[in-house]
Amino acid sequence: MAILVAGGAGYIGSHVCKKLSQQGFQLIVYDNLCRGYRDFARWGDFIPGDVGDPVQLELVFSKYKIEAAMHFCAFIEVGESVIEPEKYYQNNLRNTIYLLEAMRRHNVNKFIFSSTAAVYGMPEKMPIEEDDRKIQINPYGRTKWMIEQILEDYSAAYGLKTIRFRYFNAAGADPDKEIGEAHVPETHLIPLILDAAAGKRESIKVFGTDYETKDGTAVRDYVHVFDLAEAHILGLKYLLDGGATNYFNLGIGDGFSVREMIQVVKKVTGKDFKVIETERRAGDPPYLIAKSDKVSKTLGWKPKYSLEEIIRTAWNWHQKLQGLSLK
Numbered sequence: 655m656a657i658l659v660a661g662g663a664g665y666i667g668s669h670v671c672k673k674l675s676q677q678g679f680q681l682i683v684y685d686n687l688c689r690g691y692r693d694f695a696r697w698g699d700f701i702p703g704d705v706g707d708p709v710q711l712e713l714v715f716s717k718y719k720i721e722a723a724m725h726f727c728a729f730i731e732v733g734e735s736v737i738e739p740e741k742y743y744q745n746n747l748r749n750t751i752y753l754l755e756a757m758r759r760h761n762v763n764k765f766i767f768s769s770t771a772a773v774y775g776m777p778e779k780m781p782i783e784e785d786d787r788k789i790q791i792n793p794y795g796r797t798k799w800m801i802e803q804i805l806e807d808y809s810a811a812y813g814l815k816t817i818r819f820r821y822f823n824a825a826g827a828d829p830d831k832e833i834g835e836a837h838v839p840e841t842h843l844i845p846l847i848l849d850a851a852a853g854k855r856e857s858i859k860v861f862g863t864d865y866e867t868k869d870g871t872a873v874r875d876y877v878h879v880f881d882l883a884e885a886h887i888l889g890l891k892y893l894l895d896g897g898a899t900n901y902f903n904l905g906i907g908d909g910f911s912v913r914e915m916i917q918v919v920k921k922v923t924g925k926d927f928k929v930i931e932t933e934r935r936a937g938d939p940p941y942l943i944a945k946s947d948k949v950s951k952t953l954g955w956k957p958k959y960s961l962e963e964i965i966r967t968a969w970n971w972h973q974k975l976q977g978l979s980l981k
């Protein structure tokens with residue numbers, strides 16, 4: 655019996671694969687490498703393929719005895735989703751339905767889905783609880799919320815057992831530096847600050863210093879990618895043990911401001927760099943912090959990595975990445 659990891663050559667998926675393999679699971683990485691790397695698909699069998707390709711999916715589901723699927727494939731840039739929504743509806747929404755169809759044809763009824771804090775849009779209160787209001791403010795968030803609703807319907811009608819994990823800000827890297835974050839283009843805060851620390855960019859921009867937060871800059875909840883991976887292992891075991899469909903926030907329940915992040919990066923790297931303070935960006939909420947009690951109580955999840963460890967592992971990987979030409 656094997657676990658299908660769609661999108662397992664990407665940032666979060668590859669870290670989950672490493673953990674799965676360490677725990678003795680047999681896995682198949684299915685990825686079209688549009689955003690991922692063959693070099694990241696180091697564990698299990700690698701099958702190149704698109705989740706929007708029913709023929710290739712059919713081959714994989716026929717060849718392997720698949721017990722459960724994890725689905726990390728998506729386009730993930732919020733700004734791009736506003737400019738090119740079709741791309742997002744096709745890949746994040748339509749292609750996910752193809753994957754669910756293949757699973758149904760082959761009676762695979764356990765599914766773990768990568769959702770996001772973006773399903774909440776502009777939250778009314780902090781920290782955010784799973785059943786709080788959800789009014790997405792961009793197509794990326796809408797594609798993820800639509801899939802979440804589809805999964806509820808499929809669970810009710812077809813007996814599909816699913817877990818939807820709503821990640822807050824995934825960050826950090828494998829301490830062994832085998833894999834890490836390498837998004838192109840990079841839009842996430844920590845790698846951008848690290849670029850400034852490494853002299854790869856002249857400065858780092860802080861968007862908005864007049865929010866009603868502790869120091870006026872936006873506050874986010876950062877969770878180490880291996881802590882996310884651990885939650886997936888717990889979620890998988892829960893489904894394999896017969897657990898019912900469920901959904902969870904994945905964040906540490908604490909927030910750090912942009913200014914705090916810059917200070918920690920300066921401390922951990924020992925580098926100074928230019929910081930430019932500028933206007934707010936449209937659609938950036940002041941706070942995004944998860945209430946994660948539900949996942950702790952239900953799955954026993956306890957994030958282990960501190961912010962300094964997140965930055966240190968990200969920095970060590972970032973330095974290694976400079977000398978690599980990833981394929």
Ligand SMILES: NC(=O)c1ccc[n+]([C@@H]2O[C@H](COP(=O)([O-])OP(=O)(O)OC[C@H]3O[C@@H](n4cnc5c(N)ncnc54)[C@H](O)[C@@H]3O)[C@@H](O)[C@H]2O)c1
Binds near residue numbers: 822
């Ligand atoms: N990175 C974050 O902070 C974050 C936060 C919230 C949610 N998420 C979600 O987590 C998931 C993984 O994010 P990530 O940061 O690892 O992204 P990523 O881009 O590094 O990984 C996505 C992987 O999916 C593959 N892929 C995309 N479309 C595909 C398709 N049609 N067929 C086959 N493979 C395809 C890509 O090649 C890549 O390897 C995404 O669904 C994203 O929306 C990420």
